Amino acid sequence: MSPQPPASAAALRARAETAGLHLPGLILAAEQLAAQVSPGAHGLRRAGPGEDFWQYRPASAGDGMRAIDWRRSARSDQDFVRDREAQTAQTAAIWVSGGQGMAFSGASDRETKAERARLLALALAMLMLRGGERVGLLGQRARSGRLQAERLAEALVAAPAAQADFDAPDAGALRPRQRVVLIADFLARPDWLPGFLAQAAGLGTTGVILQLLDPDEESFPYHGAVLFRSQSGALRHESRDAGALRGAYLARLAERRDWLAAQAGAAGWRYVHASTGDLPADSLTELWQMMGR
Template sequence: MTRSPADLRAATLRSGAQSASGHLPALILSAERLAAMIAPGAHGLRRSGPGEDFWQYRPATQGDSARSIDWRRSARSDAQFVRDREAQTAQAVGLWVSAGQGMGYAGAPDRPTKADRAHLLALALAMVLLRGGEKVGLLGQPARAGRVQADRLAERIAASVPIPGDHDAPSPDMLRPNQRLVILSDFLTDTAWVDALLARAAGIGVTGVLMQVLDSDEEVFPYSGAVLFRSLSGAIRHDSRDAGGLRDAYLARLAERRDWLRRRATEAGWQFGHHSTGNAPATALSWLYQVLAD
């Protein structure tokens, strides 16, 4: 019996969905364990309003009720003071993880790929933020709160697939005012997009974090002798007869790239950090959460 094109497409989609969902339980379990290490809290807006934390004392004005007066503070002067609290509200956080072919690299069988580690960090961070009442979404998609959103994000992250080439970048048009972004990438390809993204972000009041995720081998360049280097897409190849002789130049270029990313981030009011897949993810997750909480 001949199957119609529609049936074939449906079968392909089901197969792809089953393949992607097969990784979902492990991803969720790992992310939940990692997220459990961080205690979430509400983020203050640094202005007076409903909240639990002390914000400031201010002189009482006409319209303030006697109940709002802080009599202990007022007793130390001739004026009356009101104790303001800091306003707290959910903030929208957008997550973006590079899908470039290079993110699929792992230098050893016992290490995760850069993409796997970035996906784990993104989902664990989302879980922590959602527990704290924040709204979270993938960049370009609605940011929502609640446990159901964690499940949605887990499904979408697990179903993500690499793009055909090495280079991947978020579109500045996907940014929305007054959100915070977390961008996870290896930043090893052309980084001209970073300037465009940060310029757009500065223009609409968006702040965030650039997090570079590298494999341990990319951090130290342990190669020597004859080595054929090529990108996972096969687009870039370099045949070296003395790989060890390239080490100093490579490490210098890596340091320059990080300095450039750090400067651009600082100028835009963003933060820059980096993480190696050979290190425990908890440190990177804690740093990401603290940066967003500041």
């Protein structure tokens, strides 16, 4: 009889096999979700080769006769040129929190935050890949093409969960002029965020912060005696009157959202929040629109 492989190797193999079972479903769901959003192409908001109209500008000495838009010019005493918006391949990086807290769901028939985050991340990546962009998970190589969607699905499913309830992305993985998407619940104050955004700003990197919560985390529908425990078990709080905590909790949540929005805005980023109770297509559409601004 051949010796058994080491426990760590056996566990890794079992995990890989289990992860593989979820890949077809994740890819199919992401493809169907992405199909509900019109991808388009994100321009760079400057004049250049492209299909979308950007602006009319007065003709200058360097513009040839073919560049003149005669229909627009006929409405004034000045010649105008019709500029198009430059559209070139961009590079995007996506980070999905692996914190234990992302495994929470307030109902047995509702997907966890981690499951919804993976779905939105992959569907968003598919939209960008269809637009000819290079996409990767933060810290991994960004590539283009259909095969990259499958690589991303594999990486998202196989990504290890953090030991703690919350984690943080590696600012050292940022690259110049990337677009970055951060997906997490941000329930613990992310003290790492100002430094991360400052480093991103120094690299000319912009992006979107998506705060993803469960409906129970948004409404706090608890009453009576409740034992609150974090997913990792590291945090515990027992209350005899949970309903009395609702006002303070909702106020703290609003404060957190305002803080995240302020941090994002100061760095030239966008902030958006979503719930696992929302339709995935609605969340993806809003996220996609934020990416294009």
